[in-house]
Amino acid sequence: MPSMALLLSQAFSGFAFGCLLALMSSGLTIIFGTLGFVNFAHGAMFMMGAYVAYVVLASTHSYLLALLAGAVVLAVVAVVLERGLLRFFYTRPPEDQLLVTFGLSVMLIEAMRYIFGSDSQQVSPPSWGDGIVNFGGLFYYPLYRVEVIGVTAAFLLALYLLLYHTSLGLMVRAGIEDRRMVSLLGIDVRKMFLLVFVIGAVAAGVAGVIFAPLSAVIPDMGTPFLIQAFVVVVIGGLGSFGGAIVGGLVVGELLSLTTAFDPAYAQASIYLVMTLVLVLRPRGLFGAVGRI
Amino acid sequence: MDRTVKGPESHIVTRRGILKTGMGVGAAGLLVPLTTPHVWAKTYPTMGTFPEGVQGKSVFAAGLFPLTGAYASLGNDEKKGFELAIEHLNNGSQVTEAVPSLKKGGGVLGKKVEYGIADSQTHSNPAVQAASRFIDTNKAMVMTGAISSAIAVALEELGQRKKVLYFGDVTASNDTTGKDCQRFGFRLMPDNYMFCQALAPVLAKQLGHNLKAAYLVPDYTFGTSLYSSLTQAFAKYGWTSVSEQLAPIGTTDFTSYLLDIANSGAQVMFNETVGADEVTSSKQAVQFGIMQKMKFVIPLASPFIEKPLGPEVLGGMYITLPWYWGMQDKFPLAKYFNEAFHKKFNYVPRYCAAQCYNSMIVWADAVERAGTFYPPEVIKALESGYKVDTIAGQVWFRAEDHQGVSPVPVLQGKTKSEIHGDADNYKIIEIVSGEEMMEPLKDNGCHMPDVAAA
Numbered sequence: 242m243p244s245m246a247l248l249l250s251q252a253f254s255g256f257a258f259g260c261l262l263a264l265m266s267s268g269l270t271i272i273f274g275t276l277g278f279v280n281f282a283h284g285a286m287f288m289m290g291a292y293v294a295y296v297v298l299a300s301t302h303s304y305l306l307a308l309l310a311g312a313v314v315l316a317v318v319a320v321v322l323e324r325g326l327l328r329f330f331y332t333r334p335p336e337d338q339l340l341v342t343f344g345l346s347v348m349l350i351e352a353m354r355y356i357f358g359s360d361s362q363q364v365s366p367p368s369w370g371d372g373i374v375n376f377g378g379l380f381y382y383p384l385y386r387v388e389v390i391g392v393t394a395a396f397l398l399a400l401y402l403l404l405y406h407t408s409l410g411l412m413v414r415a416g417i418e419d420r421r422m423v424s425l426l427g428i429d430v431r432k433m434f435l436l437v438f439v440i441g442a443v444a445a446g447v448a449g450v451i452f453a454p455l456s457a458v459i460p461d462m463g464t465p466f467l468i469q470a471f472v473v474v475v476i477g478g479l480g481s482f483g484g485a486i487v488g489g490l491v492v493g494e495l496l497s498l499t500t501a502f503d504p505a506y507a508q509a510s511i512y513l514v515m516t517l518v519l520v521l522r523p524r525g526l527f528g529a530v531g532r533i
Numbered sequence: 534m535d536r537t538v539k540g541p542e543s544h545i546v547t548r549r550g551i552l553k554t555g556m557g558v559g560a561a562g563l564l565v566p567l568t569t570p571h572v573w574a575k576t577y578p579t580m581g582t583f584p585e586g587v588q589g590k591s592v593f594a595a596g597l598f599p600l601t602g603a604y605a606s607l608g609n610d611e612k613k614g615f616e617l618a619i620e621h622l623n624n625g626s627q628v629t630e631a632v633p634s635l636k637k638g639g640g641v642l643g644k645k646v647e648y649g650i651a652d653s654q655t656h657s658n659p660a661v662q663a664a665s666r667f668i669d670t671n672k673a674m675v676m677t678g679a680i681s682s683a684i685a686v687a688l689e690e691l692g693q694r695k696k697v698l699y700f701g702d703v704t705a706s707n708d709t710t711g712k713d714c715q716r717f718g719f720r721l722m723p724d725n726y727m728f729c730q731a732l733a734p735v736l737a738k739q740l741g742h743n744l745k746a747a748y749l750v751p752d753y754t755f756g757t758s759l760y761s762s763l764t765q766a767f768a769k770y771g772w773t774s775v776s777e778q779l780a781p782i783g784t785t786d787f788t789s790y791l792l793d794i795a796n797s798g799a800q801v802m803f804n805e806t807v808g809a810d811e812v813t814s815s816k817q818a819v820q821f822g823i824m825q826k827m828k829f830v831i832p833l834a835s836p837f838i839e840k841p842l843g844p845e846v847l848g849g850m851y852i853t854l855p856w857y858w859g860m861q862d863k864f865p866l867a868k869y870f871n872e873a874f875h876k877k878f879n880y881v882p883r884y885c886a887a888q889c890y891n892s893m894i895v896w897a898d899a900v901e902r903a904g905t906f907y908p909p910e911v912i913k914a915l916e917s918g919y920k921v922d923t924i925a926g927q928v929w930f931r932a933e934d935h936q937g938v939s940p941v942p943v944l945q946g947k948t949k950s951e952i953h954g955d956a957d958n959y960k961i962i963e964i965v966s967g968e969e970m971m972e973p974l975k976d977n978g979c980h981m982p983d984v985a986a987a
Contacts, residue, residue, distance in 0.1 A: 247796045254788045350601070359605035360837045361812045366820065373822045381795070383820040386788070455820070456785065457812035457841060461602050465783040500789035505752065505779045507789065 243501040250380030251501040252494065257386050259493020260393040261448055265466060266473035266485040267400060268444030274417035274480025275437040276331065278338035282322075284467030285349035286315055286442050290449020291458045292353055295362045298453075304367035307450050308392075315446030319439040327438065328431070354460040361457035370454070389451055396447055397486060400440070404482055413437055417480050418529070472515050478528025487526060577907040580984075581696025586672030587906045591645040594619060594893065595667035597678035597688060602655030603783045604680045604808040606837045607885045611680060611703055612650060613878050614886030617870075618893035619646045620877075627869040631922050632894065634901035641897045642906065653678065655782065657687035664688055668695050674906050675700065677892050680808075680885065681782070682706030682755035689718025694987050696908055700892035703855070703885050705833060706758040707977065710936040713754075714979035716986065717908065719915055719930055721895060721937035722888045725759040726977075727970040728833055728853040729766035731941040735962060736767075736851050740801060740828055743771035747799035747827075749790055749814055751806050752779040759805045763832060775799050780806065780814075787814040791821050801828045812841045819846060836883030839958040847946030847958060856884040856891075856925050857942050859961055863926070870924040881956035891923050909984050926964075931971065934979035938967045 243251075265287060272280045290311040297307040322345065330338050370385030404410035416423045416433055424430040449463070456462060473492050477484025492511050499510040518525060577583070586592060596615045599608035621629050623645055625638030640646050649671055651663030660678070667673040668691075676692060677700040679685035685704035692699035693715040701709050701720035705728065709720050723731075746767065750756040756779070764774050776797035778790040791814075794802055802823055806814050811831065815838070823829055824846070831838075834852040858881050861868035870890065874882040882890075896911075898921050903910040916932035928939040944959035952958060 243793075244796065247792065250792045250796070251789055254792055258786050258788060354601075354605075359600070359609050361606065361809050361841045363841045363843070380792070381822060383817075383822070385820060452785075455813070455817060457809035457816070459603075459605065459809045461605060461783075462785075462809070465785050469785065496786070497789040497792075500778075500793060504790055504793065508781055 246379045247501055248498070250376070250382070251497045253376070253380070253382060254386075255494035255497030256490060257382075257390050257493070258497065259490035260390050260397070261452060261489075262469060262473050262493055263486040263489025264393045264396055264444055264451075265448040266470040266477065266489050267397065267482055268441035268448075269467075269470050270474045270477065270480055270485040271404070271413065271417070271437055271482060272441035273474065275413060275420070276327075276434055277420070278330070278335065278342065279471075280438075280441065281339065281342040281467070282346040282349060283441070283445050283470065284463030285346040286318070286445035286463070287449040287452070287466055288353065288460060288463035289318065289349060290315060290446030291364070291453035291456070291462060292357065292362070292449075293446065294450040294453035295357075295364050295458050298364055302367075304370075308447060311446045311450035312443045315442045316439050319442035320435065323435050323438045328434065331434070350460045350463075357460070359459060361459050364453040364458050366454040385454060389455075392451055393448070396444070400444065401482070403440070409436070413440075469511070472511050474525075475515050476518050476525055478525025480529070481525065481527040484525055484527030575905070575910075577905060577910070580908055582668060582672040582674055583696075583907050586674045587642075587644065589644075591647045592641060592675075592906065593667070593671040593673045594646055594648045595664055595671070595673040595676040595678075596648060596650040596889075597653045597660045597664050597676065597684070598650060599655040599680050599684070600650075600652040603810050604655045607680045607703065607808055607835060607883075608653070608655070608678075610836055610883045611678060611885035611889045613874070614702075614882065614889035614891075615648070615650070615677065615893065617874055617877060617886070618890040619648050621873070621890075622646050622893065622897050626873060628866050628873075628894065628924060629897075631866055632898050634898045635894070641900050642904070646897075649673070653681075653684055655681055655684075657681075657684050660684045661687050661691050664691055665695070668697050673697060675893075675896050677702050677889055677896075679704040681753070682709055682758070683753045685709050685718075685720070686713045686754060689713070689715040692717035693982060696984075698896065698908055698911060700896055702889040702892040704755070705855075706755040707762060707972065708754050708758055710934045710977070710979060711758075711972075712978035712980075714934050714981055716912060716935075716982050716984050719892075719895075719935045719937070721892050721925075721928060721930075721939060722855040722884075723939060723941045723967055723970070724936060724972070725755070725762040725833070726765075726972040727941050727967060728855075729759070729762040730970040731943050731965040732832055732851065732853045733763075733766035733770065735943050736830065737770035737772070739851060744773075744800045745775045745798060746772050746801040746803060747776035747778070747794040747797045748774060748803045749778050749780060749787065749794065749806060749818075751810065752781045755807070756805050759833065763803055763805075772801070780810075782807075782810060784810060784813070787817050788821075790814075791818055791823060795821060795823060795826060799827055801830060804829065804831050805833070807833075808835050811835050812838055815842050815846055836885060839956070844947060844949045844952060844958070848948035848951075850946040851962070852944050852946065852959070854884050854942055854944060854959070855939075856887040857944060857959060857961065858882055858887075858956060859959065860925070860940075860942060860964065862961075863964060864924060866922060867924040883956075887924055891925055891928070894923060895921055895928065912984065928967075931974075933974050933981060934977055935981075936971060936977075938971065940967050941965045941970055 366385035372384040473488035477488025629635040653660035685701040899914040903914040
């Protein structure tokens with residue numbers, strides 16, 4: 242049996258990673274909820290965010306600028322992709338939508354590989370993230386990781402306010418519930434789709450910027466993340482913003498706490514829980530009935 | 534199935550054809566075996582892609598490299614070594630001129646080597662699918678490429694089944710030439726056992742005896758094999774294992790494993806992960822202050838980690854590599870190779886390129902010495918213990934398990950002030966003779982199947 246201190250530190254670690262997963266998954270889930278298709282390019286967008294961090298941090302050393310640039314670049318990429326490609330697929334069968342975002346993902350990854358190569362790029366945490374926090378002598382945790390919790394929480398809060406406390410958010414949420422009705426009410430669904438796709442991409446990009454100092458920055462870095470984000474979305478419920486947050490925390494804790502007992506079962510544990518959720522509550526913890 | 538082939542594969546003839554030709558030679562026919570023994574000495578039956586793959590003016594070599602995925606940076610280096618080897622085999626180079634059988638140049642047994650490359654995506658299934666395609670469609674006579682030992686084991690098994698030679702160029706798991714050994718599989722590079730035997734005395738001298746060690750282990754054949762080799766090699770110095778953390782390839786966050794390690798009471802942490810995982814986990818370990826709490830060791834360092842990790846992590850650290858460009862001071866052929874590689878690809882070659890290059894050269898030499906592409910004869914030539922001069926010094930194979938015998942460099946990471954120029958990241962502490970480091974055959978678990986075994 243692991244010690245109490247180890248369990249506490251693992252629980253905290255799970256929370257920290259869960260926040261990041263929640264940010265990543267919230268983008269995935271609102272895109273799915275509104276546009277009705279799964280964005281397989283979400284992992285590639287996360288990766289692009291990390292590369293933006295690499296470029297910006299290498300030249301300016303400003304973390305805030307990197308966050309801002311990550312958001313802006315991904316917003317621009319999202320506008321170009323949605324207007325130039327994805328909007329033609331809204332009425333196509335699901336397999337076409339799946340293929341187009343999957344193809345897009347491959348192209349974005351290979352484009353980055355073409356520009357930067359396959360080797361991992363150097364990204365360090367900001368100077369104010371250097372150091373280790375002592376949690377009452379129970380365990381130690383890197384300062385940057387503690388700050389990441391704050392940064393992701395701030396972005397999730399902003400996203401929450403946007404979705405739940407603005408008329409824009411009201412339209413988006415209405416769109417998630419019933420796209421047809423929203424358009425019948427005279428709301429420009431096209432604009433709303435574009436906006437949602439941009440928000441989702443920005444969430445992925447910002448998560449990428451935040452994660453860059455913690456990881457090898459390589460063109461494929463988004464793929465395993467995307468898979469975990471899918472698990473989060475399935476557990477939390479497709480299209481549910483709250484579900485993405487709870488799901489993210491659940492997956493983060495599962496990975497972390499299982500490792501404290503036996504690391505070999507960490508990955509398996511999240512799929513086991515996902516399977517249980519699919520069997521016992523197919524719409525996910527917070528998914529609405531009939532949304533798919 | 535009445536097809537037979539004569540020695541050098543200049544053309545294929547049927548049994549009937551041989552009889553006809555024999556009659557055509559007429560009365561002098563009886564003298565033929567005496568006057569041209571090389572040509573008529575042997576006829577070989579069909580096996581695998583032989584003789585179909587050698588009927589034309591060229592032969593086909595298949596390269597299965599992880600060009601995407603966590604091991605992509607290694608795979609891209611490996612691929613370049615493959616391309617350069619084939620260029621050198623076809624057009625000649627200072628390296629091929631140093632190998633007696635390859636001196637004449639112009640390909641292998643007078644046939645130009647053509648090649649195909651596929652992306653294994655760091656997974657066995659795509660590797661096996663692409664390799665099967667190269668065998669069935671292109672009639673590949675040889676395969677190489679791995680990086681992940683899981684891929685190496687899958688490909689050598691395919692090679693055994695399809696009767697096509699496979700060279701595990703970059704694969705360190707002991708199992709590749711141990712319990713998973715195949716008659717059609719050869720691994721030139723040192724294995725985990727050899728690396729650990731070479732590293733342990735140096736590291737124990739630096740860090741001391743009777744230490745507690747924690748291990749971050751990639752969860753597949755390479756990782757578990759390295760773990761057992763490390764614990765075995767360091768047991769001699771009284772080191773014990775207090776934590777074994779198994780993490781899958783492509784793990785995004787190693788935090789929870791690192792927390793376990795930080796809490797394990799270990800005095801040394803071995804990071805066994807590879808490629809991008811090695812960078813991610815090392816970065817995270819540094820941020821966790823692991824380096825202040827315990828000694829941090831990367832026993833087998835991946836190429837290209839120097840830039841993202843820097844001398845802050847690697848400086849002073851003892852490591853092993855299968856090959857290092859700095860060995861050129863000892864092996865002149867390495868110098869030729871380094872120069873040719875740099876000229877073509879504009880960077881200093883790493884061990885993945887070198888291992889793949891060397892594997893292809895050793896294959897070509899064996900075919901030339903066998904005088905045929907017929908696999909059993911090539912296998913015999915490889916098993917003969919014949920020593921080839923290469924960019925890694927003299928190398929050969931142990932016949933019983935097909936493990937290559939090649940030197941193991943033990944290195945130390947250079948500190949910031951010691952680094953001068955690109956890829957100048959390690960100094961060579963010693964180059965240990967591979968022969969002395971090898972795992973005894975009685976322990977390595979290889980039950981070598983015969984040629985016919987599927």
